[in-house]
Amino acid sequence: MDSAEWCLSMPKIELHAHLNGSIRDSTVLELTKALGERGVINFSDVEHVILKYNRSLTEVFKLFDLIHILTTDHNTVTRITREVVEDFAAENVVYLELRTTPKRNNSIGMSKRSYVEAVVKGLKSVTSVDVDFIPPSEDSKSLFNPLPPSVTHDKCNGHVRKKIFVRLLLSIDRRETTEAAMETVKLALEMRQFGVVGIDLSGNPITGEWTTYLPALKFAREQGLYVTLHCGEVPNSKEIHNMLDFHPQRIGHACFFEDEHWRKLKSSKIPVEICLTSNVRTMTVRSIDVHHFVDLYNAKHPLVLCTDDSGVFSTCLSKEYKIAADSFGLGRREMFELSRKAVEYIFADNKVKDDLRKIFNSMAKNMEV
Ligand code: 6MZ
Numbered sequence: 001m002d003s004a005e006w007c008l009s010m011p012k013i014e015l016h017a018h019l020n021g022s023i024r025d026s027t028v029l030e031l032t033k034a035l036g037e038r039g040v041i042n043f044s045d046v047e048h049v050i051l052k053y054n055r056s057l058t059e060v061f062k063l064f065d066l067i068h069i070l071t072t073d074h075n076t077v078t079r080i081t082r083e084v085v086e087d088f089a090a091e092n093v094v095y096l097e098l099r100t101t102p103k104r105n106n107s108i109g110m111s112k113r114s115y116v117e118a119v120v121k122g123l124k125s126v127t128s129v130d131v132d133f134i135p136p137s138e139d140s141k142s143l144f145n146p147l148p149p150s151v152t153h154d155k156c157n158g159h160v161r162k163k164i165f166v167r168l169l170l171s172i173d174r175r176e177t178t179e180a181a182m183e184t185v186k187l188a189l190e191m192r193q194f195g196v197v198g199i200d201l202s203g204n205p206i207t208g209e210w211t212t213y214l215p216a217l218k219f220a221r222e223q224g225l226y227v228t229l230h231c232g233e234v235p236n237s238k239e240i241h242n243m244l245d246f247h248p249q250r251i252g253h254a255c256f257f258e259d260e261h262w263r264k265l266k267s268s269k270i271p272v273e274i275c276l277t278s279n280v281r282t283m284t285v286r287s288i289d290v291h292h293f294v295d296l297y298n299a300k301h302p303l304v305l306c307t308d309d310s311g312v313f314s315t316c317l318s319k320e321y322k323i324a325a326d327s328f329g330l331g332r333r334e335m336f337e338l339s340r341k342a343v344e345y346i347f348a349d350n351k352v353k354d355d356l357r358k359i360f361n362s363m364a365k366n367m368e369v
Contacts (some may be wrong), residue, residue, distance in 0.1 A: 007321040011094045011363045013342035013356070014306055014317050016162060016252050016273035018202065019077075019100035019119065020067050021309025022084045028311065031070040041069065053314075054291045057282040061204045063312060069292070072105050074118040079120025087310070089129040089164040091318045094359055095346055097170035102184055112187050116170065120194045121167055130163040133195040135349060139154055165356070167348045169228065173201035181216035188221055197347040198226035198249070203360075205233040210242055215224045217246065226347040228273070232256045233284055244268060250345060252306075254292060255284040266301055271345040275308035276323050277315040288327045297328070297338075304342040311328070336360075336369040 001009070028050055036043035049066055052059065069110070071080055085175045085339070088096045100119060102112035170188045172181040174179075188196045199220045217227055231243045231251040237258060243251065244264045252273040254265065265272070269278055274293050278283040296303050299339070305320045321335050340360040343353055 001214075003325055003332075004318070004322050005258065006367075007318040008091055009326065009333065010318075010321065010339055011092055011319045011369065012321070012335055012339050013095045013304065013358055014088055014093045014348065015097045015250070015304050015342065015345065016275060016306035016308055017084070017096065017098055018309050019081060019084060019089070019098055020064065021073055021312045022098075022307070023067060023071065023080050023311040024083055025311060025314070027080060027083060028067065028070065031076065042266065044084060046084070049297060054281060055286065055312075057205075060282055060309075060312060067312075067338070068103070071137045072103055072107055072110065072115075074114060074121075078125060079117035080120040081119045085123060085126050085131060085164065086128050086167055088317070089126075089131075089162055091316050092162075093164060093166040093317055095343070095352070097166075097167050097169055097197070097347060099171050099354045101171040101173045101202070102187060113190075116168075116191055116194075116196070118189060119168065120191075123195070126156070128138050129163075131166055132163060132352075133166040134193070136351065137197060138180050139350070160354075165348065165352055167195045167258050167346070167352075169198045169202040169347070170196060171194065171202045172216065174201070174205065174208035174210075175214075175297050176213075178212050178215055181213045181359065182219065185216045185223070185225065188199075188220065188225055193226075196225075198228060200252075201227075201229045202252075203230075205230060205236070207230055210239045214246075217248075224339060226250075228252060232261065237261070244270065252308075252338065253284065255279055262295075269302060271302035271304060272296060274303050275305045276320055276327075277313045278308035291327070293324065302341070302345055303338075304345055305338065322367060332367075333369045336364065336367065337364055340364075 026311055032046060035041045046066055049063055053292060071077060102115045104110060104112055125130050148305060169205055170184050172184050173243060185199055187347055220227055227248040228250040229243050229248045232240045232255055233253045235256040240261045247268060250271045250273055254272050276291060280288050305324060307317050310316050324330055325335055343356045
C-alpha cells in the first residue's frame with residue numbers, strides 16, 4: 001500500500017469543515033449552469049471565479065458569496081449536506097464536525113431555523129453510510145423521527161456498513177450584528193437535540209470587531225455549548241490576545257501569531273485546528289515548510305489536521321495527512337497517532353469519544369501500527 005492509499009484507509013477525525021466550502025466541484029458547476037439557464041446569473045461572468053485554482057483570501061470570500069447565491073435554498077442545502085457527509089465517509093472519516101452559517105433569505109421563506117432544519121434533513125437523507133448524529137441522551141421526538149435502529153447497526157444484510165458520527169457547529173459570520181449572533185446561539189441551543197454541539201466564529205477576518213460577538217459567545221459558553229474561533233488568520237495582535245484570554249475550547253488557523261501569542265497558546269493548551277492547504281493557498285503562511293504545524297507538533301501542543309474548505313481548495317482529509325507526511329517527515333505510526341489524538345478534542349459527549357477510541361484501537365491492530 002503506498003502512502004496515499006494508507007492515508008485514505010486510516011480512520012480520521014475532521015473538526016474544521018465549512019459546509020459551503022466543502023461542496024463538490026461538480027455540484028458547483030451543475031448549480032451554476034442551472035442558474036445560468038434560468039437567467040439568474042451569467043455563467044461566463046462567474047466561470048473564472050469558480051475555475052480559478054490559486055485564490056487569495058479576498059478571492060476566496062468572493063467565491064463564497066457566489067456559492068451562497070447557488071446554494072441558499074432548502075433543497076440545495078439538504079443536497080450538499082448529504083454529499084459532503086458521503087464524501088468524508090468515503091475517505092474513512094469516522095467523526096465529522098460540520099460547521100455552517102445559518103442564513104435567512106426572506107424572499108424564499110428561509111429562516112435561520114429552517115436553514116438548519118434543511119441541514120439536518122441532509123444528514124437524515126444519507127443512505128450510503130450509517131450516520132450517527134442524534135445524541136442518544138436527547139429526546140428527539142419532535143420535528144424528525146430518530147433513525148430506525150436498523151440504520152444505526154453496523155451490519156446490514158450481512159454486510160458491514162460504514163458508520164460516521166456527525167455533529168454540527170453553527171457559525172457566526174463576522175459580518176453579522178450582536179443580535180444576529182445571539183439568534184444563532186439561541187438556535188444552536190434549540191437544535192442540540194439534532195446534534196448541534198457548538199458555535200464557531202468565522203467569516204472574512206478583516207471584517208468586524210471581535211467585541212461585537214463576545215456577548216453571544218459568552219452566552220453560548222454559559223449555556224454549555226462549545227466554542228471554536230478562527231483566530232489569527234490575519235495579523236491582529238490585540239484580537240489574538242483577547243481571543244486566547246476568552247479561552248475557547250479550540251481555535252482555527254493561528255497563522256499570524258507572534259512570540260507572545262505562542263507563549264500564551266502553549267500554556268493554555270487550547271487545541272489548534274490546522275488547515276495546511278487552505279493556509280498555503282490563501283497565502284496566510286509563506287510556504288508549507290515554514291508552517292507552524294512543525295513547532296506545535298514538536299512542542300506536543302494539541303492539534304488536529306483539517307480541510308477547512310475541501311471543495312474550494314480541492315483537497316480532502318487524506319490528502320492533508322499525506323501532505324503532512326511528505327512535508328514534515330511523519331511516519332505511518334505518527335500519522336495514526338496524530339489522527340487518534342484528535343478524538344480527545346471533539347465536542348461530542350464521552351460515549352462518542354469511547355466509541356471512537358475503540359474504533360482506533362481496533363484499526364491500530366488491523367493496520368499494524
Ligand atoms: C474564515 C471561512 C473560511 O458557513 O456558508 N469560511 N471563514 N476563514 C476561512 N478560511 C479560508 N472558509 C470558510 O460555509 C462558508 C462560510 O464559511 C466561512 C465563511 O463565512 C464562508 O462564507 P457556510 O456553510
